[in-house]
Amino acid sequence: MRVSTRAGLVALLLLWSLGPMLWQLYTSLRTPEALLASAGGLGGGWTLANYGAVLSGDPPFWRYLLNSTVVGALSTLLTLALAIPCAYALSRRGGLLRLLVGGGLLAAAVFPYVLLFLALLQVARQLGLANNLLALCLPYAGLQLPLAVLLLQAAFAELPPELEESALLEGFSLWQRLRWILLPLMGPAVVSTGLLVFLFSWNEFPIALTWISRSELLTLAPAMARIAGSSVYTVPYGAFAAATVLGSVPLLALLLLFQRQIVAGLTQGAIKG
Amino acid sequence: MSGLLLMAPALLLLLAVFVWPLLDYAWLSLQAQSVFTGLEQVPVGTLNWQRLLADGRFWQDAWQTLRFAVVSVALELVAGLAIALLLHQRWRGRGVARSLALLPWALPTTVMALGWRWIFNDPYGPINGLLQLLGLATVPFLAAPELAWLATVVADVWKTTPFVALLxxxxxQMIPHDLYEAFALEGGTPWQGLWRITVPLLRPYIFIVLLFRLAQxxxxxxxxxxxxxxxxASSTESLAVYAYLNAMRFLDFGYSATVMLGMFLLLLAGAAxxxxxxxxxxxRA
Amino acid sequence: MTNTSDPATATAKEHTTATSLRLEGLCRRIGGRPILDGITLEVAAGECLALLGPSGCGKSTVLRVIAGLDPCDGGRIVLDGRDITEQKPARRRVAMVFQSYALYPHLSVERNLSLGMELRGVAPEQRERELAAVLELLQLSALRRRRPAELSGGQRQRVALARALLRKPQLMLLDEPMSNLDAQLREELRPQLRAILCGGRAPAIYVTHDQQEAMGIADRIAVLEDGRLQQCGTPQELYHHPANLFVAGFIGRPQINLLPRADGTVVGIRPEHLKAVSSGGLPVRVLNREWHGASQLLLLESEQGPLRWTCDGNQALGDGLRLDWERRHEHRFQQASGERC
Known part of the structure; x- marks a missing residue:
């Protein structure tokens, strides 16, 4: 491919990927009058008021970000705590059980989980978990377990078996083998799996939407939907755009910091399949 | 046995999250539970299922969902392969470009759905702004049924193509470069190489992508x-949205469960x- | 377990008496196929036994079953009078050097060596003392802060050996520990390894497919083929009195000459035992020759079949070459069973 052709294609790709986001950024910095006057105009009408409005709302926007972060972090920890032993045990087994559990996990991993929301909501109401931010971790961990176990299982299976056997003969207990030998070597896989779980929990919509109704407990995704459907943020879109920008920034940071691990995690998933 | 013990907590949570709901729906789909029953469960036999079979909106939504999924995933596959080929070549700044191209996938769907709503806005969105600059009439992207579903496809393709491209x-990266060199020595053109080497060897990856993306x-x-x-006028409504509305807006839990179970059975048939x-x-291969 | 001894006396014993290992009819099957078929062996304290055999003969499996890494499908393993057949690997007090060395890649040499002691609850001062001693013994002191990836193959092998020694095992198992090293290094390391393995309190089993290595390191050699023990004895016994055709063919390089006879037996004569004679004997023709410096190996053709002859490097060759051997060097085997007559 000629260099100029390629440069053109790359520019097109970046325009397509980043354009909508840059447009949000632009919109968020414009006054309502400027937006109504001319789409894409650059003269006059710049403002930070949209951000002020969003951040001084009730509750302030950073509250949603905080809620999402807390839920995401706890879900990630819970998922890893459950998935690591399960993946270890699965990787050390052969035969039918592994095949069956593996197949079941793959089916669950691709299952459109939105179908489950009603039953999960009923469970939450019966157990008094509705409007409990931390309780969201339970369905989130459950929903992400299949993918997490599959990824970690593949990582366990890649470690040379002699390493663990050697530790076994040295007298290490199961916990000691995991703590000192296996997990340190699986660092990258654990990090990338954790990141995928975190992204899911941060972005999850239908369950958070139905479990949480008190506005100060909302996570980011249902908060955005509520903003979209409410009249608190008046016409036109400056405040919406400021909200989308604020909602995107933490993830952009995460992605830029951990791009390599996220890519590795997805890639492993593909190879596994 | 200690192996089963290690798996037990995870498997229990999986059963609670994935298996219990389906059993619950099977039970609920045989009950009436709505505002008319005072939200109490009343056994009604197969009434919900009969209603489902005769429910034009359910089948309409099923068709719309299928159309949305097939068109989006097909576009994503083509665009994703093109992007993957572009990002696979060696050039300076490739790593940064990979990160940037991945951004849309990482953002919460609700966040960017809101963004797209603004982009498709009539008349203040940038597309319509451009049309106005060119002296053309604005287009009501989200208000016209025949355009609104295409808008959802565009937004979905934008959001998930990076995932497809990455896989x-x-x-x-698994295909050895020697193959292309050998193919070139035999006189094959790059275009032939794409069809004779790249696509066949990518088949397992394409299958996984199709599986994940179609289900989603x-x-x-x-x-x-x-x-x-x-x-x-529910022209972009998907089955999941319909099930949600039945439960949360019409408060008809029995029927909502039936819709979801019906959707699950359709998915199962599709997977098979x-x-x-x-x-x-x-x-054949 | 009828003869599991009281743990307290067992602990007392392991510091005072030397141990020995006995395998009684050890069996291992995978999917119904026998991998090990009734292996019976004894290794004395301070003895190094080499398990020798071609690849796939089951020799590594013997080690894994003894260590408890693979299950035992029949027979008993008796270590120091205790039946350990059903014991967990961690409790067997067995150390193993793996072919790949299995060094923990994320830990430095000293952490590789001390982590086990630490987790077994050895006191810090004693840990440091033992670590220093073993580093000294294996000339690793200068490398103690390096990671395994920064070591050469020979250095890695020494670290693996050091780790096994620090386990203070009652039995030492080595699975082809030198197969990843180049030939020259192997030869240099042999005496060193022999000095460490032989004469200690614990028996050692050394798995290899290289007969020179087995002869160079071990007191006795057990030859394994197809999951069965073919013969066990000193290198001299195996060389001079091979129990069957397989052992005869496997031990000794260049390979023994086997000449089938009409009476259903096979005569084996080693290439180095052939002599040129002026009359009588077997007339031969030279097909090929390899010059080895002090000696040369000739590939010959005779009316009884092809022959290998190791002769003096100066041996004159000619058309009328005739070969003979002394009857005392002759081995006779049954053709059908392969057993020695």
Whole structure:
């Protein structure tokens, strides 16, 4: 491919990927009058008021970000705590059980989980978990377990078996083998799996939407939907755009910091399949 | 046995989250539980299922969901492969470009659905702004049924193509470069190489991508709920949105469960068809 | 377990008496196929036994079953009078050097060596003392802060050996520990390894497919083929009195000449035992020759079949070459069973 052709294609790709986001950024910095006057105009009408409005709302926007972060972090920890032993045990087994559990996990991993929301909501109401931010971790961990176990299982299976056997003969207990030998070597896989779980929990919509109704407990995704459907943020879109920008920034940071691990995690998933 | 013990907590949570709901729906689909019953459960036999079979909106939504999924995933596959090929070549700044191209996938769907709503706005969105600059009439993207579903497709393609591209890129990296050199020495053109080497060797990756993406697209909820709310006139409504509305707006839990179980059965049939097709093509290949 | 001894006396014993290992009819099957078929062996304290055999003969499996890494499908393993057949690997007090060395890649040499002691609850001062001693013994002191990836193959092998020694095992198992090293290094390391393995309190089993290595390191050699023990004895016994055709063919390089006879037996004569004679004997023709410096190996053709002859490097060759051997160097085997007559 000629260099100029390629440069053109790359520019097109970046325009397509980043354009909508840059447009949000632009919109968020414009006054309502400027937006109504001319789409894409650059003269006059710049403002930070949209951000002020969003951040001084009730509750302030950073509250949603905080809620999402807390839920995401706890879900990630819970998922890893459950998935690591399960993946270890699965990787050390052969035969039918592994095949069956593996197949079941793959089916669950691709299952459109939105179908489950009603039953999960009923469970939450019966157990008094509705409007409990931390309780969201339970369905989130459950929903992400299949993918997490599959990824970690593949990582366990890649470690040379002699390493663990050697530790076994040295007298290490199961916990000691995991703590000192296996997990340190699986660092990258654990990090990338954790990141995928975190992204899911941060972005999850239908369950958070139905479990949480008190506005100060909302996570980011249902908060955005509520903003979209409410009249608190008046016409036109400056405040919406400021909200989308604020909602995107933490993830952009995460992605830029951990791009390599996220890519590795997805890639492993593909190879596994 | 200690192995089972290690798996037990995870498997229990999995049963609670994945298996229990389906059993619950099976029970609930045989009950009436709505405002008319005072939200109490009343056994009604197969009444919900009869209603489902005769429910034009359910089948309408099923068709719309299928159309959305097939068109989006097909576009994503083509665009994803093109992007993967571009990102697979060696050039300076490739790593940064990979990160940037991945951004849309990482953002919450609801966040960007809101963004797309603004982009498709009539008349203040940038597309319509451009049309106005050119002296053309504005287009009501989200208000016209025949355009609104295309808008949902565009937003979905934008959001998930990076995921497809990344998985296919992983596949491309598994193909030894020697193969292309050998093929070139035999006189093959790059275009022939794409069809004779790249695509056949990518087949397992394409299959995984199809599996993940079709399942996700058929369950589409977040995007439609925020971008169009299923409108106009439920022309973009997906089955998941319909099930949600039945439960949360019409408060008809028995029927909502029936809709979801019906959707699950359709998915199962689709998955079986996909597996059969895969086996069929494998036997031929 | 009828003869499991009281743990307290067992602990007392392991510091005072030397141990020995006995395998009684050890069996291992995978999917119904026998991998090990009734292996019976004894290794004395301070003895190094080499398990020798071609790849796939089951020799590594013997080690894994003894260590408890693979299950035992029949027979008993008796270590120091205790039946350990059903014991967990961690409790067997067995150390193993793996072919790949299995060094923990994320830990430095000293952490590789001390982590086990630490987790077994050895006091810090004693840990440091033992670590220093073993580093000294294996000339690793200068490398103690390096990671395994920064070591050469020979250095890695020494670290693996050091780790096994620090386990203070009652039995030492080595699975092809030198197969990843180049030939020259192997030869240099042999005496060193022999000095460490032989004469200690614990028996050692050394798995290899290289007969020179087995002869160079071990007191006795057990030859394994197809999951069965073919013969066990000193290198001299195996060389001079091979129990069957397989052992005869496997031990000794260049390979023994086997000449089938009409009476259903096979005569084996080693290439180095052939002599040129002026009359009588077997007339031969030279097909090929390899010059080895002090000696040369000739590939010959005779009316009884092809022959290998190791002869003096100065041996004159000619058309009328005739070969003979002394009857005392002759081995006779049954053709059908392969057993020695």
């Amino acid at each position: 296919l890129l992983a596949g491309l 697209a058929l369950g589409v909820f977040d995007l439609i709920a925020v971008l169009t709310g299923g409108g106009p 068809a996909l597996l059969l097709w895969r086996r069929h093509t494998e036997v």
